[in-house]
Amino acid sequence: xxxxxxxxxxxxxxxxxxxxxxxxxxxxxxxxxxxxxxxxxxxxxxxxxxxxxxxxxxxxxxxxxxxxxxxxxxxxxxxxxxxxxxxxxxxxxxxxxxxxxxxxxxxxxxxxxxxxxxxxxxxxxxxxxxxxxxxxxxxxxxxxxxxxxxxxxxxxxxxxxxxxxxxxxxxxxxxxxxxxxxxxxxxxxxxxxxxxxxxxxxxxxxxxxxxxxxxxxx
Numbered sequence: 001x002x003x004x005x006x007x008x009x010x011x012x013x014x015x016x017x018x019x020x021x022x023x024x025x026x027x028x029x030x031x032x033x034x035x036x037x038x039x040x041x042x043x044x045x046x047x048x049x050x051x052x053x054x055x056x057x058x059x060x061x062x063x064x065x066x067x068x069x070x071x072x073x074x075x076x077x078x079x080x081x082x083x084x085x086x087x088x089x090x091x092x093x094x095x096x097x098x099x100x101x102x103x104x105x106x107x108x109x110x111x112x113x114x115x116x117x118x119x120x121x122x123x124x125x126x127x128x129x130x131x132x133x134x135x136x137x138x139x140x141x142x143x144x145x146x147x148x149x150x151x152x153x154x155x156x157x158x159x160x161x162x163x164x165x166x167x168x169x170x171x172x173x174x175x176x177x178x179x180x181x182x183x184x185x186x187x188x189x190x191x192x193x194x195x196x197x198x199x200x201x202x203x204x205x206x207x208x209x210x211x212x213x214x215x216x217x218x
Contacts, residue, residue: 003045041158047117051103052152059184067138077129081116084108119153120144127218136203137175139162141184142167148184161216168210172196175203 058064064173084107091101107114120143120176122128134140140147145156157163167174172189173213175196181188200207209215 006193016160029047038150041160042155043158044154045154046152046154047119049117049152052100052112054151055147055153056149056151062197073130073134077127077131077133084114118209120159122159124126125217127216134181135178136205137181138167139176139183140170140185141182141186142174146184165211168215169207171207171210172200172207177197192193 059066069082069086070079071082072078079187083098084104087101087104088108091104095101103114106112118151133143143157147153173192176183176188177199
């Protein structure tokens with residue numbers, strides 16, 4: 001009986017199988033790696049804003065406290081976006097004709113809020129409360145990074161569930177005294193392990209429940 005397949009058929013079949021396995025592994029690898037890329041996490045992506053507001057200048061240079069603009073950060077889940085009249089508290093006297101501030105002056109004159117673009121955008125199914133964090137030892141820079149050095153705000157942390165859970169399961173290394181919450185230059189001291197344990201007690205944090213699903217999904 002004549003041979004149906006050529007002599008190299010086995011080689012082709014093996015190569016096809018190996019190629020399919022390799023492509024499958026590559027696909028799985030991409031699926032695993034994709035959630036950690038900036039395309040998903042939005043890390044380090046500069047979002048264009050209607051007004052180029054510089055935290056580096058206002059916070060780092062002028063020393064303006066976070067709460068001056070984000071007035072509800074200690075009472076609400078939302079830190080709050082400052083209304084135009086907050087900006088004009090200073091800019092009715094300073095840089096009154098600067099072209100860069102034209103949208104701010106127009107907003108005040110027309111009574112239409114500036115449409116800022118969200119930088120730290122959590123999914124709708126995630127519940128996050130700013131007040132719970134800042135009143136229990138978590139400083140702004142823990143999540144937002146050195147925002148006092150940013151001419152344009154960008155997201156520095158991945159804000160993934162795994163990233164949040166790392167802290168919820170072991171919050172002590174990230175806790176700081178209440179007096180340091182808004183200090184962007186604060187760094188954990190050498191004895192942070194012991195201090196963190198004391199701060200857990202001080203703030204009354206029960207870490208055994210921090211990773212419950214209902215903490216963030218309600």
